[in-house]
Amino acid sequence: MTEKNIIEMKAVEKRYGSFRAASDIDLELKEGEFFSLLGPSGCGKTTVLRMIAGFQEPSRGSILIDGQDMAGVPANNRPTNMVFQSYAIFPHLNVANNVAYGLRGKVPKAEIDARVTEVLEMVELGGLHRRGANELSGGQRQRVALARALIMRPKVLLLDEPLSALDKKLREQMQFEMRNLQQSLGITFVMVTHDQYEAMTMSDRIGVMFDGRLMQIDTPATLYARPCNRAVASFIGEMNILPALLMEEGNSLLLIDAAGFGRMQIERNPNASGHARDILVGIRPEQLEIKAEKPADYPATVQGTVSNVAFYGENIHYHVAVDGIDTLMAVSVPNYFHTVDFNRGDAVWLGLQEASVIDLGKDK
Ligand code: ATP
Numbered sequence: 001m002t003e004k005n006i007i008e009m010k011a012v013e014k015r016y017g018s019f020r021a022a023s024d025i026d027l028e029l030k031e032g033e034f035f036s037l038l039g040p041s042g043c044g045k046t047t048v049l050r051m052i053a054g055f056q057e058p059s060r061g062s063i064l065i066d067g068q069d070m071a072g073v074p075a076n077n078r079p080t081n082m083v084f085q086s087y088a089i090f091p092h093l094n095v096a097n098n099v100a101y102g103l104r105g106k107v108p109k110a111e112i113d114a115r116v117t118e119v120l121e122m123v124e125l126g127g128l129h130r131r132g133a134n135e136l137s138g139g140q141r142q143r144v145a146l147a148r149a150l151i152m153r154p155k156v157l158l159l160d161e162p163l164s165a166l167d168k169k170l171r172e173q174m175q176f177e178m179r180n181l182q183q184s185l186g187i188t189f190v191m192v193t194h195d196q197y198e199a200m201t202m203s204d205r206i207g208v209m210f211d212g213r214l215m216q217i218d219t220p221a222t223l224y225a226r227p228c229n230r231a232v233a234s235f236i237g238e239m240n241i242l243p244a245l246l247m248e249e250g251n252s253l254l255l256i257d258a259a260g261f262g263r264m265q266i267e268r269n270p271n272a273s274g275h276a277r278d279i280l281v282g283i284r285p286e287q288l289e290i291k292a293e294k295p296a297d298y299p300a301t302v303q304g305t306v307s308n309v310a311f312y313g314e315n316i317h318y319h320v321a322v323d324g325i326d327t328l329m330a331v332s333v334p335n336y337f338h339t340v341d342f343n344r345g346d347a348v349w350l351g352l353q354e355a356s357v358i359d360l361g362k363d364k
Helices: 045-053 095-103 109-122 138-150 168-185 196-202 220-225 230-235
Strands: 005-016 019-030 034-038 060-065 080-083 156-160 188-193 205-210 213-218 240-249 253-258 262-266 278-283 289-291 300-311 315-322 329-334 347-352
Touching: 005 045, 005 188, 019 045, 019 188, 019 213, 034 045, 034 168, 034 196, 045 060, 045 080, 045 156, 045 188, 080 138, 095 109, 095 138, 109 138, 138 168, 168 196, 188 196, 196 220, 205 220, 205 230, 213 220, 213 230, 230 240, 230 278, 315 347
Parallel strands: 034 188, 034 205, 080 156, 156 188
Antiparallel strands: 005 019, 005 060, 205 213, 240 253, 240 278, 253 262, 289 347, 300 315, 300 347, 315 329
16 A cells, blocks of 8 residues: 555535435545445445446535546546446356457457456466356356456456355455455455445455445444444444443543443543533443453453353354343353353353443434
């Protein structure tokens, strides 16, 4: 990745009639970055991608690619290429002709042939030139679609749910392959997905969208550790969300009283709003300790009863009912010793460290 901005979106908005599909989109992407737009169905991810591609014009704001204002520049004159969810490959053409399609009539045949061979090697389809498109597996079709976009040598590759048609195992394999390919080529990838794991495993940074707005743009690690509000916290991984009372003490440290856990000092979320008293806090399931006896070295503890045990192989998930908390507390324990320590109905203690409490601000 370089320090150069390859894409700059400034105050971009897209309206369909009176409906705002995207609002206040401010985004700067670095050259060579793998960026994902993540959010639930209908939040406006594809709209943002299509505006970068030039398939749709913004209603307001500006989009610069490689320093050039894209207003009025048609899709085929932009330094971008798109890989569609459906792959959009031609079933009656063989692999080589599918991949060569965009170059036909633009460069000499000998160069096309050389570039087809080069790009098929890149996506690990070397030697499959003559194979018919309808004789390919799902993973191979996906690679053909990638090759077809990459042969155009775009500065930015746009990917709309590129892996969603593949089964789970193949999808995970392609996630690594695409990430490796992106890093070795150094091309900027912008990917739309509603799959948080896909976004987290592949991306340098993720923009989380809700209701047409980019709510938080951060690295996967920061999004997981410090989601800015309830919506982001619930969308990325599993999160226990509890109401708490917040009191200011000194300049930066606050005391909370999350239901049942007693008083603690926590770090302030810089994005959280002003002087609210009632806030929400988030606690990741793996940050809770579960013990038969009261854990000695935890500043905050509560008692509860195991209501559900789920075995996931690499870890074990417990749901624990705690007096005074409406929802069950989710606890995740790594399965180091291959034993399930607690069963439904067992009385347990939960322990919590102050640093594991995330301030999610007001319930908005
Ligand atoms: P998905 O994951 O389901 O594809 P998305 O986050 O990509 O969803 P968009 O396709 O960007 O969402 O759509 C955002 C909103 O804009 C949706 O409510 C959609 O119905 C609406 N929308 C999209 N295209 C148009 C259009 N051409 N005319 C009117 N409304 C549209």
